[in-house]
Amino acid sequence: MPSAPERSDRWIAGDATRRAVLGDGHVDAAAARTDAFDAGFQAFITEGAWGSVWSRPGLTRRERSLITIALLAALGHDEEVAMHVRATRNTGASAADVAEALMHVAVYAGVPAANRAFKIARQAYAEAEAQHEQDGGSDGREG
Incomplete structure (x- = not known):
């Protein structure tokens, strides 16, 4: 996961939406399992799926x-x-x-x-x- 200064607005929106849908426990567990190997992938999911698609109006x-x-x-x-x-x-x-x-x-x-x-x-x-x-x-x- 990106550090706080590196978190984009899309990441912040995505994290909030992901937590609202999946729950804090799920998101916290995913964050705890994140390492250097999949950190970029986790950021992509948070920004792309949750921050871009799930956070859209409509x-x-x-x-x-x-x-x-x-x-x-x-x-x-x-x-x-x-x-x-x-x-x-x-x-x-x-x-x-x-x-x-x-x-x-x-x-x-x-x-x-x-x-x-x-x-x-x-x-x-x-x-x-x-x-x-x-x-x-x-x-x-x-x-």
């Missing part, structure tokens, strides 16, 4: 979330599908919304891709529910 985070899940599912990026399904708790996309997006995947990218993504989403929601119950029903947010 679509809501919910809409971007659904588009992202559908694209990742179509491309077979299973870990990223799970991560973005978990992030729907922060984007406002419901499980029903995700299921509808995955129906589009079935038509436009193939039934096997959608079938796999439904399985991944189902597991991500089950894990989130188990965590919610383990936390005593708290969603972990203040307020």
